[in-house]
Amino acid sequence: MIKILSTQQIREGDNYTIQNEPIASYDLMERAARACFQWIQYEYFDDEPRFHVFAGTGNNGGDGLAIARMITEAGFQVKVYIIKYSQHSSQDFNLNLEKLYYLSEDNPILEIHFVENSNDLQQLIGRIDPSDVIIDAIFGSGLNRQPDGIAAEVIDFINMLEADKVAIDLPSGLFGDGYTPYSSPIVKATYTLTLGAPKLALFLPENETYFGEWEFIDIQLHPGYLQQAETAYFLVDYDDIQNMIPPRQLFSHKGDYGHLLICAGSKTMSGAAVLATNAALHSGVGLITAHVPQSCVLPVQINVPEALLSIDPNDSHISQVNIPPKATAIAFGPGVGKSPETAETLYHLITTTKIPLIIDADGLNILAEHKEWLNLLPENTILTPHVGEFERLFGSFSTHLDRIEAARAWAQTHKIIIVLKGAFTSIHTPEGYTYFNPTGNPGMAKGGSGDVLTGLMGGLLARLKNSKNAALAAVFLHGLAGDIASKHRSYESMTTTDIVFFLNEAWNDLMKN
Numbered sequence: 001m002i003k004i005l006s007t008q009q010i011r012e013g014d015n016y017t018i019q020n021e022p023i024a025s026y027d028l029m030e031r032a033a034r035a036c037f038q039w040i041q042y043e044y045f046d047d048e049p050r051f052h053v054f055a056g057t058g059n060n061g062g063d064g065l066a067i068a069r070m071i072t073e074a075g076f077q078v079k080v081y082i083i084k085y086s087q088h089s090s091q092d093f094n095l096n097l098e099k100l101y102y103l104s105e106d107n108p109i110l111e112i113h114f115v116e117n118s119n120d121l122q123q124l125i126g127r128i129d130p131s132d133v134i135i136d137a138i139f140g141s142g143l144n145r146q147p148d149g150i151a152a153e154v155i156d157f158i159n160m161l162e163a164d165k166v167a168i169d170l171p172s173g174l175f176g177d178g179y180t181p182y183s184s185p186i187v188k189a190t191y192t193l194t195l196g197a198p199k200l201a202l203f204l205p206e207n208e209t210y211f212g213e214w215e216f217i218d219i220q221l222h223p224g225y226l227q228q229a230e231t232a233y234f235l236v237d238y239d240d241i242q243n244m245i246p247p248r249q250l251f252s253h254k255g256d257y258g259h260l261l262i263c264a265g266s267k268t269m270s271g272a273a274v275l276a277t278n279a280a281l282h283s284g285v286g287l288i289t290a291h292v293p294q295s296c297v298l299p300v301q302i303n304v305p306e307a308l309l310s311i312d313p314n315d316s317h318i319s320q321v322n323i324p325p326k327a328t329a330i331a332f333g334p335g336v337g338k339s340p341e342t343a344e345t346l347y348h349l350i351t352t353t354k355i356p357l358i359i360d361a362d363g364l365n366i367l368a369e370h371k372e373w374l375n376l377l378p379e380n381t382i383l384t385p386h387v388g389e390f391e392r393l394f395g396s397f398s399t400h401l402d403r404i405e406a407a408r409a410w411a412q413t414h415k416i417i418i419v420l421k422g423a424f425t426s427i428h429t430p431e432g433y434t435y436f437n438p439t440g441n442p443g444m445a446k447g448g449s450g451d452v453l454t455g456l457m458g459g460l461l462a463r464l465k466n467s468k469n470a471a472l473a474a475v476f477l478h479g480l481a482g483d484i485a486s487k488h489r490s491y492e493s494m495t496t497t498d499i500v501f502f503l504n505e506a507w508n509d510l511m512k513n
Helices: 007-020 025-047 059-073 091-104 118-122 149-160 205-211 223-228 238-244 270-281 294-303 340-352 362-369 371-376 387-394 400-414 449-464 467-488 496-501 503-512
Strands: 051-055 078-083 110-115 133-137 164-168 191-195 213-217 233-235 259-263 287-292 308-311 329-332 357-359 417-420 426-428 434-436
Touching: 007 025, 007 223, 025 059, 025 091, 025 133, 025 164, 025 191, 025 213, 051 059, 059 078, 059 091, 059 133, 059 164, 078 149, 091 110, 110 118, 118 149, 238 467, 238 503, 259 270, 259 449, 270 287, 270 294, 270 449, 270 496, 287 294, 294 308, 329 340, 329 449, 340 357, 340 362, 340 371, 357 362, 357 449, 362 371, 362 387, 387 400, 387 417, 400 417, 400 426, 400 434, 417 467, 426 467, 449 467, 449 496, 467 496, 467 503, 496 503
Parallel strands: 051 078, 051 133, 078 110, 133 164, 164 191, 191 213, 233 434, 259 287, 259 329, 287 308, 329 357
Antiparallel strands: 417 426, 426 434
């Protein structure tokens, strides 16, 4: 897992690395700048643009000056604007400024300007074209108050420009650890290259307009510090998921890979049962029993012939369920509706089953109408709400960070796992940890996508018999299949069925990565 650290922790990590690698502070800055330069080189050099570097007088500005030097040495035109929001400057900034001055002597492709007031800023108007590239290195994550004065004017000026904007560490004006007031001036970056560790601000939808697309730039903080740094927040990566999936043994049989009972569908939503059951088939689970009302039998039989069927006596909705003797997980909710008999069936499962349980979709809507049942949920039950379902269950929140904190608290209080769906889906565990998922895309925001996730997660839960690992692996693979689908189709035209179809490639990609 990649730890998501506070800005204070990252500063501590810098200092620890300087003392224990050991490495000079200037050389650590050089390493960070080189990594950013390499990203910029890959992204932009083929277009041969002009670069405009806006640098503050602190260490983020030092990063910007070092990047400007490297771009100049690569033969590209660079204009540097040093924003004098303070008369103080860091030592590493000063060292990089000396080097830049030396490089600028008799070098027509490099210009250095100081911006101290509005008049200086006015002289820049009309000098930056849409085809140019702006490097924002004014504040980075070194900010704990709203920008004002000339810094605020420069940020507003940058935001009026049509050129691509690359923020170093964080867009200037954005707080790294949480909520930033919307009245605050913040650079609206096209790309953000975040240094040392991901910041919590990058996982909040309110900040999307500021950070654009972001990349984690590993500057090789000392592993000793990263190991000891404490955090409640993590970013999942490929290795984590690979290590959760045991290899299939040559002499194994279907009974070794679990048996999922999936309760899904109603008269008007047989597709939910088909999607969830079909996705479960792609989880590697050994057996699946689909419990559906009579009206859903034919669609499931036709579309998912591999699944066993448990047929409810009711034609239109689920009214009761018998758990197969060797079932190892239960998934309840996709398309089941909210009839009283279906609610009673869910209550019966919650209060009697000893088998790991996932509740999704209408199952969550039933819970929202019977909130007292939350106290009855078996330990490690998985709830998979989208934002609307979450707020029906737990109340409304003014910011997504508040919502995340609430999910973390509820997961601890009830000893359950909450999968809060959306961009960077967050998985909250009874231990008080939150895991953000890096896969997925806006093309997946379509009806049935959650049904696919529930089926996939149910199959993995039946197979792995570990609720946390099943949730993490399912969300990762679901998003990965969506990413692959978007490359073959498009965000607009890809369908939920495409996500199921490309689970095969997602598995291949995961196990080969």
